[in-house]
Amino acid sequence: MSFEKTSILFLGATGYIGGSVLARLLEHPNAETFDITIFLRDVKKAGIAESKFGLKAVVGTLAEEDKIESLAEGAHVVFSCSVNAILCGLRKRHATIGDLPILIHTSGTGVLRDTAKGMYATDTIYDDTNADQIEALPDAQLHREIDVTIVEADKQGYLKTYIVLPSTIYGRPVNPLVEAGFQKTVSIQIPALIRASIARGQSGVVGKGLAIWPSVDNEEVADLYIKLFDSVVANPDQVGHGREGYFFGESGEHTWGDISKAIGKALVELGHGKDEEPTTFTPGELVKYFGSEVNGNSLGSNSRCRGNRSRSLGWKPKKTTQDMLASVKPEVERILEALGQSQK
Ligand SMILES: NC(=O)c1ccc[n+]([C@@H]2O[C@H](COP(=O)([O-])OP(=O)(O)OC[C@H]3O[C@@H](n4cnc5c(N)ncnc54)[C@H](OP(=O)(O)O)[C@@H]3O)[C@@H](O)[C@H]2O)c1
Structure with a gap:
């Protein structure tokens, strides 16, 4: 009897999220049945992937759509961040091989963000089991254009699509890919927010810091991808896909003011500042530290949601908002160290 491995194409493997998901695939109980190809732009890391982790590595950038398209054509499962070429490749695969490829795409709860600029908390809470509510999001929202393209592709029937939407991810992953x-x-x-606060000598906040976002630990959101992957492979008919295939990654909520207060406290404790209390970023500071007012104001938006569909897969995040807030001081320490400013 011939045995075919599950061909997996992975984009974003070197990233903060992607690396943690890939590390889990490498230690997955069925890892021997996976044939993983990663697509990345760093030649040196391609060498590490091949020599240390036995992965196939193809070097290129996201602009090289032909390469991605042909790699996608060879993949039954894709973990992605470059959508058009992947959809073209998977469409060709379906036409020639006839299987239903699986696309696991990363979006973000930034798709839900409003224009509160830190001035209020919203009561609107999105639920990933409520497809109508998600479908009503305006097309102009962050990430939305790509999410809509993906769901449209699912409707056409040549693949099944699953979109993971992480929220504010925190924590430093620990795994062999990090060590390498x-x-x-x-x-x-x-x-x-930490880098901006260090640069201005005091913790900053957008507006009054009243708006609310969810958060999720890096390792726990990686678990969500694997739960999803395992469920889709084992019980494809029981997992929603397409318009029913959104999965929020959240395990608690914070106001932006809570984070800024934690940063202010950490900076004072570490000898970088005299006043713990955050002050409001000026419009000029938003541009200076975050690239534009829109980017900066994103850190004062609301983006409230519940990952009920994610939990229906058996995903059980244990970390809470308190864990997220406790991660702020170590993060401040690491950033100070990276900036060469540990000692004050
Ligand atoms: N971190 C969060 O809190 C968070 C929350 C929600 C959603 N998201 C979304 O999730 C996605 C990944 O986030 P992340 O935090 O993991 O980001 P990241 O650490 O910057 O990882 C991005 C990955 O994409 C690769 N990449 C980017 N541009 C590329 C290009 N032109 N050609 C080839 N590869 C390219 C990077 O490769 P290199 O290593 O070569 O740069 C890296 O592997 C983003 O779309 C982000 O908006 C992130």
Whole structure:
């Protein structure tokens, strides 16, 4: 009897999220049945992937759609962040091989964000089991254009799509990919607030810091991808896909003010500042530290949700908002160290 391995294409393997998911695939009980190809732009890391982890590595950038398309054509499962070429490849695969490829895409709860600018908390809470509610999101929302393209592809019937939407991810992953210098270990939002606060000498906050976001630990959100992957492979008919295939990654909520207070406290404790109390970023500071007012104000938006569909897979995140807040001081210490400013 011939035995075919599950061909998996992985984009974003060197990333903060992707590395943690890939590390889990490498230690998965069925790892021997996986034939994993990663697509990445760093030649040195491609060498590490091949020599240390036995992966196939193809070097290229996301602009090289032809390469991605042909890799996707060879994959039954894709973990992705470059959508058009992947959809083209999977469509061709379905036409020639006839199987139903699986696309696990990363979006983000940024798709839910509003324009509160830190001035209020919203009562609107999105539920990943409520497809109508998600479908009503305006097309102009962050991530939305790609999410809609993916769900449309699922409707066409040549693949099944699953979209994971992590929230504010925190914590530093620990795994062999990190030890090998292959995976990034720094998240986006909290580190950005920390770097800005260090630069201005006092913790900053957007508006009054009243708006609310969810958070999730890096290792626990990686568990969600694996729960999803295992469920889709084992019981494809029992897992929603397409418009029913959104999975929020959240395990607690914070106000942005809570994070800024934790940063202020940590900075004072570490000898970097005299006043723990955050002050409001000026419009000029939003541009200076976050690239634009829109980017900066994102850290004062609301994005409330419940991952009920995620939990229906058996995903059980244990970390809470308190764990997230406790992760702030070590993150401040690591960033100070990286900036060469540990000693004050
Ligand atoms: N971190 C969070 O809190 C969070 C929360 C929700 C959603 N998200 C979303 O999740 C996605 C991944 O986030 P992350 O935190 O894991 O980011 P990250 O650490 O920056 O990882 C991004 C990955 O994509 C690869 N990549 C980016 N541009 C590329 C290009 N032009 N060609 C080839 N590869 C490219 C990077 O490769 P290199 O290593 O070569 O740069 C890296 O592997 C993003 O879309 C982000 O918006 C993140």
